Amino acid sequence: MKSVKMAGKGVVKIVEAPEPVPGPGEVVIETAMSGICGSEMHTYREEGMPGGNGGHEAVGTVVKLGECVPNLKVGQRVGASAIAGCGACPACAKGQYTWCPNNRFYGNMHAERFLAAANACHILRDDVPWDAGVLLTGDGLGVPYHTSRKIASREIKTIAIFGVGPIGLGNVLLQAHLGRRVIAVDISPTHLEHARNCGAAETVNPKDGDPVAAVKSLTGGKGADVCMECAGRQETAMACFAAVRTGGTVVFNGEQGPLPLSPSSHFIRRDITAVGSWFYHFSEFGSMLELYRNGLDVTKLISHRFPFKKAAAAYKQFASGESAKVVLVYG
Ligand SMILES: [Zn+2]
Numbered sequence: 001m002k003s004v005k006m007a008g009k010g011v012v013k014i015v016e017a018p019e020p021v022p023g024p025g026e027v028v029i030e031t032a033m034s035g036i037c038g039s040e041m042h043t044y045r046e047e048g049m050p051g052g053n054g055g056h057e058a059v060g061t062v063v064k065l066g067e068c069v070p071n072l073k074v075g076q077r078v079g080a081s082a083i084a085g086c087g088a089c090p091a092c093a094k095g096q097y098t099w100c101p102n103n104r105f106y107g108n109m110h111a112e113r114f115l116a117a118a119n120a121c122h123i124l125r126d127d128v129p130w131d132a133g134v135l136l137t138g139d140g141l142g143v144p145y146h147t148s149r150k151i152a153s154r155e156i157k158t159i160a161i162f163g164v165g166p167i168g169l170g171n172v173l174l175q176a177h178l179g180r181r182v183i184a185v186d187i188s189p190t191h192l193e194h195a196r197n198c199g200a201a202e203t204v205n206p207k208d209g210d211p212v213a214a215v216k217s218l219t220g221g222k223g224a225d226v227c228m229e230c231a232g233r234q235e236t237a238m239a240c241f242a243a244v245r246t247g248g249t250v251v252f253n254g255e256q257g258p259l260p261l262s263p264s265s266h267f268i269r270r271d272i273t274a275v276g277s278w279f280y281h282f283s284e285f286g287s288m289l290e291l292y293r294n295g296l297d298v299t300k301l302i303s304h305r306f307p308f309k310k311a312a313a314a315y316k317q318f319a320s321g322e323s324a325k326v327v328l329v330y331g
């Protein structure tokens with residue numbers, strides 16, 4: 001079968017790869033669609049991946065079952081969570097695979113067929129097309145949804161989202177759908193346009209002036225109830241603390257290193273809460289599906305679709321920083 005190989009330094013090839021063989025509790029899925037994730041960009045630009053690719057958001061049809069797979073059948077449409085739990089610990093009992101101390105990561109999903117853990121597959125009914133499915137079962141909507149659970153208070157009315165690439169944009173779409181007034185902050189006019197299409201009430205481009213002052217002036221001088229850091233940059237993280245109101249919450253979605261934060265000035269004296277949020281819980285899929293069925297059009301997050309064979313062009317498009325979600329289409 002054919003698979004994407006990330007050769008490093010921005011080179012992507014389609015190569016012949018061995019057919020995946022399912023072990024106990026595993027299945028092989030014939031890929032219908034896979035999504036490119038921002039988390040693949042470092043490997044793509046730098047060292048590459050000798051073992052294949054970092055694809056970890058994909059949907060398709062079950063074609064082969066390993067031993068001990070009571071929950072799936074050949075021919076079923078599924079979406080796979082890349083993080084599979086051990087199935088035996090208290091976290092797994094609650095469907096919280098990311099909290100399982102023995103969880104495993106499944107990658108290599110940018111391929112004609114891929115391996116997944118059976119207990120990490122979500123069955124997709126026929127009312128969920130592949131493009132919605134890849135967002136609902138991957139981290140495209142998963143991260144924004146998991147994050148939303150931590151800022152559920154009804155007192156939260158205004159949310160400023162710093163960095164509206166694919167993950168920030170997912171937060172825009174979901175938070176606007178939940179009735180929040182969203183202020184999107186990004187230096188890319190294309191990203192800001194996507195944000196408006198996904199429901200942002202206001203957009204701020206830091207190239208036009210101080211974004212903290214802009215968020216404050218849009219919130220009557222107080223600052224936003226929540227500021228979300230989705231760019232993975234020190235300056236946006238610090239801007240979040242400056243642009244959040246007293247008593248507000250800063251959310252970290254973008255991965256990054258240490259920050260110069262003072263317990264006194266950034267937290268204590270303004271009663272600030274900061275929270276991190278990673279991936280999503282397997283058990284959260286049902287709630288995401290319900291949101292979709294009630295009108296949350298997740299496919300708005302997709303800006304580009306490429307045939308699998310044009311994976312190199314797809315990565316190039318994604319790496320340009322001028323897209324929302326980019327997906328590969330198979331078959
Ligand atoms: Zn991802």
Ligand SMILES: [Zn+2]
Pocket residue numbers: 085086087088089090091092100101102103
């Ligand atoms: Zn476990």
